Amino acid sequence: MIHLPGPCRFVAARHSQTFKAFYATIRNLRQTAIHEPDDIEPSENDFILSILKANPSLRDTKFYRDHFGTPLVLPKGTLLPSKFLDVPQPTDVQPTSVTETKSSRAKAEQTTPVPLVASILNPVYRRTALVKIQGPFSDVQLDSIARGLVYLEKLGLTSVIVVENDQSVRGDEGERANLIEETMRVVTTLEKQGAKARPVLGAVVRLGPKPGDDNLTESNDFVPPEAHAMPSDLIAIRSALRADEIPVLPPFALDSFCRSMRVDANDVIAALARGMAEAAGVKSNTEKEPSNAAHDVTKDVDLTPLRLMIINREGGVPSYARSGYPHLLINLSSEYSHIHDTFHESWKHSNPTALSNLSLARQCLAYMPPTSSAIMVSHRSPSSLIANLITNKPAVSSSLPHALLQHNSKLTPHTPTLLRRGLxxxxxxxxxxxxxxxxxxxxxxxxxxxxxxxxxxxxxxxxxxxxxxxxxxxxxxxxxxxxxxxxxxxxxxxxxxxxxxxxxxxxxxxxxxxxxxxxxxxxxxxxxxxxxxxxxxxxxxxxxxxxxxxxxxxxxxxxxxxxxxxxxxxxxxxxxxxxxxxxxxxxxxxxxxxxxxxxxxxxxxxxxxxxxxxxxxxx
The missing domain is CATH 3.40.630.30 (Gcn5-related N-acetyltransferase (GNAT))
Incomplete structure (x- = not known):
């Protein structure tokens, strides 16, 4: 029999424990619940904590930087003051005196915005998100939602909000006044949270297919929006964004007689998704700044929607694979019809708008960039909007082992559903x-x-x-x-x-x-x-x-x-x-x-x- 000294016995025992612990870990994943801290909403002053809870990876950080870092564009001939860059600056015209040199430099510093300085002082390049606030919500709930949207604006994502009220019956007397009142309530709540908001009460979309849509061939049962918006219709939204204000719209649209009428909020949002993306494309192709004009990066807002956010009371889309708990991640290209086929009858009462919101996400993402995503989230989880912005991932990965997904405290009836156009x-x-x-x-x-x-x-x-x-x-x-x-x-x-x-x-x-x-x-x-x-x-x-x-x-x-x-x-x-x-x-x-x-x-x-x-x- 070989006697090992104390340290060696410890190493051998440790090796045996490690081997057993390896299998024990795997077995425990199959048998025990995974207990994680509850998703406690941060206080109104805990913006940094909300970012840290997102736990972004290096790839997530790079994705955020690529999409929200200021693109530094130096127009040809732009002079940078020497106090910012310690290098000689070329000039096309030589001054005739030292006095003229000083005065020309001072004038350039006063009148010419410097992109480098602007990018340092305001390093966030603003993008837009389409947001559907599907109420009604109490004042406390609306405060929580507004706080989440204000946090997003600080990170560079400015919301274009369409307000819906599920309890407002179509055709009732006073429905228009009620929707306007609900819109103003959202505006007031946003301003109370420190944001600037602007109500856009006039209709910005038009009912009916966009001219030329009759020639489009529909594929995979995809149906274009039942409303449309031309670039000229978006002037009010563009003006609000340029003024650092969040535009808030009621679900109104113009009919063929140019009358403003209430429509489904989904029609307005789908029309905006298409119209804003097309308007951004037209602007980038036609609007060229003069070569000697300075590029004011602090006022840039990319009108192309980068996110679609549906904030409601019911949360995401129920899944047969999770006993009615929401889907974590949906591939719309391959799962759309299957989700309809496996949607239980009882969910039509507990989640009455899940399928219509699923259809809305499919319509909008068809016009948004491939990297875009949609999220369906309950008003109980506004902090998840920040995590979605930074990581562009679901709360829990859908590809994890099923043992890790069962009894996970992060999986609740209010867990958000992330939707991608997919493949x-x-x-x-x-x-x-x-x-x-x-x-x-x-x-x-x-x-x-x-x-x-x-x-x-x-x-x-x-x-x-x-x-x-x-x-x-x-x-x-x-x-x-x-x-x-x-x-x-x-x-x-x-x-x-x-x-x-x-x-x-x-x-x-x-x-x-x-x-x-x-x-x-x-x-x-x-x-x-x-x-x-x-x-x-x-x-x-x-x-x-x-x-x-x-x-x-x-x-x-x-x-x-x-x-x-x-x-x-x-x-x-x-x-x-x-x-x-x-x-x-x-x-x-x-x-x-x-x-x-x-x-x-x-x-x-x-x-x-x-x-x-x-x-x-x-x-």
Whole structure:
């Protein structure tokens, strides 16, 4: 018997504890609830705390900086005073005397705005958001909403607000006066919170399709808005934004006889989304400043809507996969019809406007930039608007393991739903269905290496299980069946790739959810998403993959895998088949799972051997 000194015994015991704790952590994720602090709304003076609670990543910070950092544009011939830049400034005309030199410099400093100085003193480039305040709300609730919108303005996102009152019956006497009163109430509340607001009580949109829409071909059941706005109709909104005021509108529109009448707020917002985006495009193409004119960055407001925010009393869109709790993230390109088909009858009473707001988000995002998103949020969670602005992500990632999403304190009936235009998802079963040119481009851009194409496809011909493709090869997951010594096969994630310009726009989560539904999540009710594959029918399989130790994506893999193990310069990851775990847990009732089940013994050594034999795909 070998006796170890005290420190060595401690290290050995520690190693044993670490090994057990590794499995214990995984098992606990399956059995226990994840308790996190409640989302307590910050006090009215705690703006910084609201930002810190968003917990942005480096990519989130870069996204915010790219969209809200002031674009420094120096017009040709602009003079910068030497006290700001300690370099000689060229001039086209030489002064005739020292006195003239001093006077010309002083005049330039007084009359010429300096972009560099303006960008330092006011570093936020303002963008716009379309906001639907779907009341009625009490004074306290409206104060909370207004505080969140004021916080957004401090971060560079100026709201264009349309006020709706669900309790105001269409056609009632005095409805117009009531809506105007509600609009003024919102204006007053915003000003009480320190913002400047302007009521725009005249109709800025017109009923009916935009001239020329009759020639458009509708695709995927997409219907253009039933109202429209021309660039000239947006003068009042543009004026308010240039004056640093938040425009607040009632849901009015002009009919064919130029009469102002009440319409559905969704029609007004959809028309504004299209009209503002088109007006911004016209301005950028036609309005050119003279070469000797200074660029006043402090007054710039990009009229293109960057966000759509629907603030109501009911929260997001209920999900069948979360027992009626809201969807976390919706891919409108692939899930829109499925959400309608799985919408329970009872939700039409508890969430009566969920589907109409879903349709509104789809309409608006069709005209907004690809990086834009929509959020449906309850008045109880205004701080989530800040998190959405900075991170452009849902409150909890939808691609996390289901064990982490169950009983999470962040998941409540009032958890916001984030909606993206998204991409269609398709599942390919043979190599003949793969567009090799596009796949090669995707893999090489994602991994930054040259694909050894011939042997790569020769191997796929023998062992390909399926390929999940997002959009037009914006992302792909390649899964193979690798032979095992016992004549079985291992489901192996050979490649998971997303184009760099689609990283951060939701494509990664959409792709991983589809991968979950086709592999380790197969056979469970919440895996019946319409991804073009098996749609939840079948038996789930363990999914295994490897990644280099220095891969920066490993942190993301750690959060989504059941377990991991170091194997030399690689890390082996795996996800256990969820249906098998559910069945075993149900059979044992409260006994739970052990650290290592009988069917798990020895599998890691098999997996490492199989993974180590997978050849490189690169030159």
């Amino acid at each position: 269609p998802i398709s599942v390919l079963r043979t190599t003949a269905d793969i567009d090799r040119r596009k796949m090669k481009s995707l893999l090489e851009q994602s991994f930054g290496r040259i694909l050894d194409e011939a042997p790569f496809y020769q191997r796929l011909e023998k062992c390909l299980d399926y390929v999940i493709v997002a959009g037009d090869y914006a992302g792909a997951a390649i899964v193979t069946n690798e032979p095992c010594p016992d004549s079985s096969s291992l489901s192996y994630l050979d490649k998971f790739a997303v184009l760099p310009n689609h990283q951060g726009d939701g494509t990664v989560d959409f792709l991983w959810v589809a991968l979950h539904d086709e592999s380790y999540g197969l056979g469970l009710p919440f895996s019946i998403n319409p991804n073009g594959g098996k749609e939840g029918k079948g038996e789930g399989r363990d999914l295994v993959w490897r990644s280099r130790c220095d891969n920066p994506v490993n942190k993301w893999y750690f959060e989504r895998s059941t377990g991991h193990m170091r194997m030399g310069s690689w890390v082996l990851f795996w996800c256990d088949a969820e249906k098998r775990l559910k069945t075993e847990e149900g059979r044992r009732a409260n006994a739970g799972l052990s650290f290592v089940e009988d069917w798990e013994k020895g599998r890691l050594s098999v997996w490492t051997d199989v993974a180590a034999k997978v050849p490189s795909s690169w030159k």
